[in-house]
Amino acid sequence: MRRGWRWLLPLTAVPVLALLAYGFRVDPREIPSPLVGRPAAAFALTSFDGATVDLAALRGKVVVLNFWASWCRPACYEEAPTLERGWRAYRDRGVVVLGVDIQDHDEAARTFIRDFSLSFANAPDRGGKVSVDYGVYGVPETFFIDREGRIRAKHVGVVTDEIFRATVEPLLR
Amino acid sequence: MIPELGTGALLVALTLALYGAVAAAVGARRGKAALVESAQHAALGVFVLVTACILLLVYAFLTFDFSVRYVATNTNLGTPFYYRITAVWGALEGSIVLWSWMLGLYTLIVVLRHRTSARELYPWVLTVMLSVISFFLLVMTVAAPVFARLSPVPGDGRGLNPLLEDSGMITHPVALYLGFTGFTVPFAFAVAALVTGRIGDFWITTTRRWTILAWYFLSLGLLIGGWWSYHVLGWGGYWAWDPVENAAFMPWLTGTAFLHSVMIQERRRMLRLWNLALVILTFSLTLFGTFLTRSGVIASVHAFTQGAIGVFFLSFLALVVLTALALIAWRWDDLGAQGALDSIVSRESAFLLNNVLLVAAAFTVFFGTVFPLLSEAARGVKVSVGAPFFNQVNVPLFLSLIFLMGVGPLIAWRRASLDNLKRNFVWPVAAGAVAALILRVVGVRPVLAVTALALTVFVAATIAVDLLRATRARRAMGERALAALGGLLLRHNRRYGGFVVHLAVLVVAVGVTGSQAWSVHTETTLQRGEQTELGGYRVRFDGLRESQESNHGKVTGTFTIVGGRGAGEVLEPAKKFYPQEQSPIAYVDYRLGFVDDVYLVLGDFARDGSSATVKFQVNRMVSWIWIGGLILTLGTVLAVLPERRKAA
Numbered sequence: 001m002r003r004g005w006r007w008l009l010p011l012t013a014v015p016v017l018a019l020l021a022y023g024f025r026v027d028p029r030e031i032p033s034p035l036v037g038r039p040a041a042a043f044a045l046t047s048f049d050g051a052t053v054d055l056a057a058l059r060g061k062v063v064v065l066n067f068w069a070s071w072c073r074p075a076c077y078e079e080a081p082t083l084e085r086g087w088r089a090y091r092d093r094g095v096v097v098l099g100v101d102i103q104d105h106d107e108a109a110r111t112f113i114r115d116f117s118l119s120f121a122n123a124p125d126r127g128g129k130v131s132v133d134y135g136v137y138g139v140p141e142t143f144f145i146d147r148e149g150r151i152r153a154k155h156v157g158v159v160t161d162e163i164f165r166a167t168v169e170p171l172l173r
Numbered sequence: 174m175i176p177e178l179g180t181g182a183l184l185v186a187l188t189l190a191l192y193g194a195v196a197a198a199v200g201a202r203r204g205k206a207a208l209v210e211s212a213q214h215a216a217l218g219v220f221v222l223v224t225a226c227i228l229l230l231v232y233a234f235l236t237f238d239f240s241v242r243y244v245a246t247n248t249n250l251g252t253p254f255y256y257r258i259t260a261v262w263g264a265l266e267g268s269i270v271l272w273s274w275m276l277g278l279y280t281l282i283v284v285l286r287h288r289t290s291a292r293e294l295y296p297w298v299l300t301v302m303l304s305v306i307s308f309f310l311l312v313m314t315v316a317a318p319v320f321a322r323l324s325p326v327p328g329d330g331r332g333l334n335p336l337l338e339d340s341g342m343i344t345h346p347v348a349l350y351l352g353f354t355g356f357t358v359p360f361a362f363a364v365a366a367l368v369t370g371r372i373g374d375f376w377i378t379t380t381r382r383w384t385i386l387a388w389y390f391l392s393l394g395l396l397i398g399g400w401w402s403y404h405v406l407g408w409g410g411y412w413a414w415d416p417v418e419n420a421a422f423m424p425w426l427t428g429t430a431f432l433h434s435v436m437i438q439e440r441r442r443m444l445r446l447w448n449l450a451l452v453i454l455t456f457s458l459t460l461f462g463t464f465l466t467r468s469g470v471i472a473s474v475h476a477f478t479q480g481a482i483g484v485f486f487l488s489f490l491a492l493v494v495l496t497a498l499a500l501i502a503w504r505w506d507d508l509g510a511q512g513a514l515d516s517i518v519s520r521e522s523a524f525l526l527n528n529v530l531l532v533a534a535a536f537t538v539f540f541g542t543v544f545p546l547l548s549e550a551a552r553g554v555k556v557s558v559g560a561p562f563f564n565q566v567n568v569p570l571f572l573s574l575i576f577l578m579g580v581g582p583l584i585a586w587r588r589a590s591l592d593n594l595k596r597n598f599v600w601p602v603a604a605g606a607v608a609a610l611i612l613r614v615v616g617v618r619p620v621l622a623v624t625a626l627a628l629t630v631f632v633a634a635t636i637a638v639d640l641l642r643a644t645r646a647r648r649a650m651g652e653r654a655l656a657a658l659g660g661l662l663l664r665h666n667r668r669y670g671g672f673v674v675h676l677a678v679l680v681v682a683v684g685v686t687g688s689q690a691w692s693v694h695t696e697t698t699l700q701r702g703e704q705t706e707l708g709g710y711r712v713r714f715d716g717l718r719e720s721q722e723s724n725h726g727k728v729t730g731t732f733t734i735v736g737g738r739g740a741g742e743v744l745e746p747a748k749k750f751y752p753q754e755q756s757p758i759a760y761v762d763y764r765l766g767f768v769d770d771v772y773l774v775l776g777d778f779a780r781d782g783s784s785a786t787v788k789f790q791v792n793r794m795v796s797w798i799w800i801g802g803l804i805l806t807l808g809t810v811l812a813v814l815p816e817r818r819k820a821a
Contacts, residue, residue: 006505010498017491019543020464022550023483 033135033154040065040145041133045100045123048110053098053123055149062090062171063145064097066159067131070108072139079140079158080116086164087120093172094147099123102131102139146171175233176241179226179320186222187310189215194303201296201369209296213284216299219306220277227274230261230319239330242323243267249332251724259342260333265467265482266319268346272463273309275354280306283358291379297365298358305357308489316482332724335751335758341401349394349421353459355387356428360456363449367500372445372507377435382813384435388428389809395421396681396802407759407774409694409790411798414563419542420462423535427455430531433524433581440586441521446501446508447528453497458535460490465542516588523581530570530577537566572624575682578675579632582668583639600638605631622690629679629686636672662811670812677808681801687794694790696776701783704735708791710771711736712744717782726750727760730775730785739764739771746775746787770795 040063044054055063066083068076087097099122101109106124113122125131134143144153144167153167193215200208230243234257239245247260247267256263262271280302287295313319359380366376398418399411412418431451438444464486501508514521541562583597609627617623640658643665647657662669697705699714706712715731729747734740747760764771769791776786 006502007499009502009505010495013491013494013498017487017494019546019550020461020487020490023546 033151035135035143035151036154038151039149040143040151041130043130043133045125045130047121047123048101048106048113049121051121053121055098055145058096058098059149060094060147062095062147062168063143064095064164064168065134065143065145066097066099067102067125067134067136067139067141068099068112069102069104069139070112071104075158076112076140079160080112080118082159082161082164083120084116084118085161086159086168090168090172095168095172096120100125100130102128102136144168144171175229175238176320176322179229179241180314180318182222182225182229183310183314183320186219186226187307187314189218189222190303190307190310193219194300194307197296197299197303201300209299212296212299212303213288216277216280216284216303219303219310220274220281223270223274223277223310226270226319227261230267230270231258234258234260237330239328240323240326242321243319245323245327245330247330247333249330249724251722252330252333253338253723256333256338256342259337262346263333263337263342266313266317268350269309269313269317270319271346272350272354273306273313275350276302276306276309276357279354279358283361287379291362291375293369293371294362294365294376294379297368298361301361301364302357305361308485312482312485316485332751335725335749336405339401339405341397341405345394345397345401348390348397352387352389352391352394353421353424353462355383355390356424356452356456356459358383358387359431359452363452364497364500367449367497367504370504370507372449372504374438374442377438377448381435384428384432385809385813388425388432389805391421391425391428392805393802395425396798396805400799403795404761404763407761407788409692409772409774409788409792411688411795414538414541414560416542417466419538419563420458420465423538423542424455424458424462426531426535426538427451427458430528430535431455433531434528437521437524443513443521444525449501449508451528451532453494453501454535457490457494457497458539460486460493464490518584518589518594520581520584520586520589523577523584527574527577527581530574534567534570534574537570538563541566568621571682572621572628575625575628575632575679578678579628579635582672582675583635597635597638601631601634604634617690619690622686625682625686629682632675632679636676639672640669663814666811666814667816670808670810670814673808673811674805675808677801677804679801680804681798684794684797684799684801687797688792691793692790692795694788696786696788698777698784698786705787705789707789708769709737710734710739710769710791712771712773712787712789714785714787715743717778717785722749724751725758728775728778730773730778730787732762732773732787734764734771738766738769744771744773746773748775748778765796767796769793 040055042056044052044056047053055065064083064086066079068080070076083097083099087095091097097120099118099120101122102125104124109122109124112118134141138156140156140158142155142159143151144155146152152171155163155167193212196208196215197212200206200210200212230241232238233241233244234248235254237244237248237250243264243266247264248257252260260267262268280299283295283298283302287298291298359376362376362380362383366372395418398421402413403409403411431448434444434448434451438448464483467482467486514525516522579601580598585593605627608630609623612623612626617626640661643661644654644657647661648654652660693708695705695707699705701714701716704711704713711734713733713735715733718729718731720727720729727747727749729745732744732746734742734744742764744762744764746762748757749760750757759774762773770793772790772792774788774790776788778785
């Protein structure tokens with residue numbers, strides 16, 4: 001090796017370090033769902049208000065399907081106001097927000113809904129069938145379903161206003 | 174009170190460490206002994222202060238001082254006494270305190286041992302060690318403040334991660350960190366050698382024991398980690414190629430390579446550059462390991478939390494790697510080889526091949542671990558690399574390494590004659606071949622298992638041949654057999670310590686082979702009184718029982734082994750329900766045996782106790798892995814004992 005060239009030696013480490021630095025930008029918990037692109041599994045639940053929530057009846061609308069639970073602190077508590085805001089902002093443009101409460105006590109769930117003044121439909125998933133159909137790992141998880149009833153995106157963790165808007169807007173075009 | 178005291182102590186320690194690092198370097202350059210001496214005092218001060226921090230933390234845990242956030246998040250009023258102490262290093266912040274403390278301890282030992290013996294290198298060693306400590310102290314004060322206050326003070330804490338309520342959690346992190354931090358010493362000596370230009374063999378001979386000790390603790394840490402995984406996690410395995418395991422395994426591989434390659438430099442003056450590169454790589458991999466486990470860059474079952482800390486570790490890793498490589502570039506002209514390889518059939522080349530294989534294994538593990546990241550960066554696709562990849566690539570590498578383990582210690586230096594080969598290897602090769610034949614005849618199917626076991630027999634036979642020959646030589650001089658053997662081990666303790674360690678690795682290899690090839694498992698639902706059979710064991714389900722422990726509820730299943738080995742023994746796997754956890758934690762019960770482990774994990778159950786699902790495994794020869802750990806300890810002790818050979 002000629003004298004000058006040897007100083008390039010330290011540079012060999014740079015690509016590896018750069019790759020590791022890149023790691024900060026990605027979230028390892030973001031697991032791609034095989035369900036994305038597939039038709040959303042049908043379900044019909046009875047909401048806490050006693051109304052029937054049937055996914056099939058929502059064909060033609062964009063559905064934001066959110067799995068939550070009252071024991072899911074702090075994530076579900078953080079995103080509840082976002083979902084309510086999103087629902088109010090987009091309901092007139094054909095967006096429906098739907099909450100599915102899993103593995104919960106009814107009373108705690110009702111308190112949660114009351115505390116956040118949630119006005120969109122929320123239903124308990126008794127027996128956990130719906131969350132199994134959607135392959136829910138943990139709460140919160142949110143599925144975005146297009147007008148044709150296909151799952152177009154899945155979000156793990158807290159939905160922010162930005163995520164809500166950026167995911168829903170393209171589905172409305 | 175404790176947060177203020179602790180933070181104060183940390184800040185003073187950080188200042189002292191930074192001062193010491195600079196003072197030692199300036200003292201060395203200007204030839205001022207007084208400055209170097211003041212750096213020594215700084216090192217002592219750092220150690221005392223970090224010790225005080227640990228004691229403060231222990232005190233805070235024992236007195237449930239929930240004004241310390243770290244205490245509040247890792248313990249609650251129900252946490253048993255014993256685990257309140259291990260909780261000190263149970264999470265990110267505390268683990269860094271323990272880490273710094275060990276570094277401080279090692280620095281102190283370096284001061285005591287090498288102050289006079291390694292005059293020229295010593296100040297720079299001190300500079301490197303204190304710089305590394307400074308980094309960890311900086312992390313402790315800025316990125317992961319262990320003494321952060323929690324306000325308002327909660328009435329009770331969140332509690333320790335239930336999986337960490339295990340005796341393995343005392344020894345596993347301690348051993349692992351002793352290993353990780355231990356490699357700082359040879360690294361510091363290597364950097365000192367580069368800085369001073371004394372890149373001869375001195376730094377290598379001086380750090381031999383340090384390297385062995387660090388390697389030993391790392392090995393022990395890995396084995397205890399395997400034991401923890403085996404008896405706590407409840408999947409019946411001890412190794413999953415999880416990123417965090419890989420993080421500890423990579424420095425082990427390169428450290429093992431280093432341990433062997435230094436012998437060539439000692440003996441033949443070769444591989445100077447290679448040895449420097451290996452020790453730098455090993456130390457960098459220990460940092461990389463901490464980076465992986467603490468940055469949240471790669472998902473893992475037992476990664477710590479994430480946050481700003483990742484940026485700190487990556488920056489420090491970059492600093493270390495770039496500085497070390499720049500130093501090598503600077504000394505490039507002095508690093509040329511002196512000796513040359515005389516023949517392919519020689520001990521040098523066996524060691525060299527061993528190095529190539531070990532580094533290749535480290536590289537594949539590294540590649541597999543960061544591949545998900547690489548794939549995402551390059552193509553935006555998330556993939557995961559699982560056990561099949563690691564096994565497929567590494568098993569042939571490890572089998573070749575086992576083979577070399579038999580060849581290396583016996584083959585001649587420089588050039589092995591046909592006579593030398595015959596003398597040493599005819600019997601071992603025959604033994605290996607016979608073993609393979611017997612295994613086939615007995616009906617052992619898996620080719621890999623037969624190969625692995627035959628190789629093991631081959632290596633064991635080389636050790637036996639060597640010992641027999643040496644003992645016979647001593648007996649010829651009139652010693653009695655046992656005395657001859659004992660004298661041999663003690664007098665040539667370095668060589669035979671190495672042999673014992675090799676034996677330990679063989680025992681572990683047998684355990685791994687056996688468990689991979691012959692373990693069986695099933696999952697079945699049993700009604701009360703019903704039996705099930707697996708691998709020659711019959712187990713009966715006798716019912717469930719509920720109980721309330723200090724910090725969790727517990728449902729215990731009672732299973733009795735009926736008939737066969739262990740008949741009448743009762744196993745009680747359980748499910749533990751911790752209020753702070755969303756899902757129950759399995760509590761495994763097992764009956765360990767020399768050949769078979771009976772291993773039960775409780776699954777779902779009917780509330781009335783009428784039926785339960787149980788995961789029933791018969792794991793073969795797993796105990797050999799743990800026994801290997803014990804032998805490893807013996808071998809290491811033998812290898813680091815002072816050499817008596819010269820006195821004789």
